[in-house]
């Protein structure tokens with residue numbers, strides 16, 4: 001068995017972030033979660049940090065280290081998404097307030113120190129929210145960029161358009177200036193845009209399979225999905241909501257579930273009409289450098305089978 005892959009999960013929980021964290025913690029043979037770093041996004045930082053610890057305690061993993069990061073984007077005012085995730089950001093299950101503490105070290109310093117401390121090319125960054133923490137880390141310690149193995153991110157959208165504006169997906173929209181830095185950094189990027197995540201829908205049958213596991217984390221996850229999907233069903237009229245963030249972790253576990261291509265991706269940061277748009281040169285109509293592997297297809301049943309199987313291990 002190969003060594004588990006070392007990852008840092010940067011996140012703004014969020015029910016779908018919670019699913020991603022549980023998928024990672026349910027896969028200890030393949031993934032070594034070096035730490036969870038929180039960022040403001042779906043809800044303010046104090047809540048994303050609370051929620052990350054709630055999820056760790058639901059999984060009985062008080063040993064996981066949670067580091068608090070940026071409470072606002074690099075330049076813009078914070079935009080949050082309580083309309084999707086509820087007031088707490090983790091509405092759905094009744095949960096206990098966490099008793100585990102956040103670490104004293106700032107998330108940005110943890111990211112820098114961890115990448116410096118581990119052999120070059122061995123740490124993978126998994127980003128599930130705005131890219132603010134990663135951008136701060138690259139600004140503070142530019143020499144870490146070539147040491148990062150890969151940055152696998154949920155963010156952006158192209159053929160699928162946006163979900164917070166007609167042009168922009170939420171994670172990029174919250175901090176487009178941070179995204180611009182990341183896409184210019186030279187770090188190998190794998191991008192899970194709405195084009196993929198709108199194909200992994202939490203059908204009732206899928207949520208019931210998770211609930212039927214019967215464990216505390218699985219039942220809590222099912223209750224999170226009961227809450228989370230109501231918004232997207234109203235909006236898209238779909239049976240179930242898109243389960244965005246766990247696609248990042250699923251890619252690390254079973255990359256063959258996904259299909260995409262190397263593309264150039266640029267970030268709109270100037271026009272108020274399209275700020276936060278990920279301009280993906282899918283048809284290679286320019287000679288701009290490829291800077292991301294952009295996913296577009298997914299085996300959605302295979303994805304949910306993996307998620308359910310790993311939740312059952314918690």
Ligand code: RIB
Nearest residue numbers: 014016128129170171244
């Ligand atoms: O647009 C979806 C993304 O924004 C997901 O990561 C969700 O958790 C929110 O952060």
Ligand code: CA
Nearest residue numbers: 014017128129
């Ligand atoms: Ca998220």
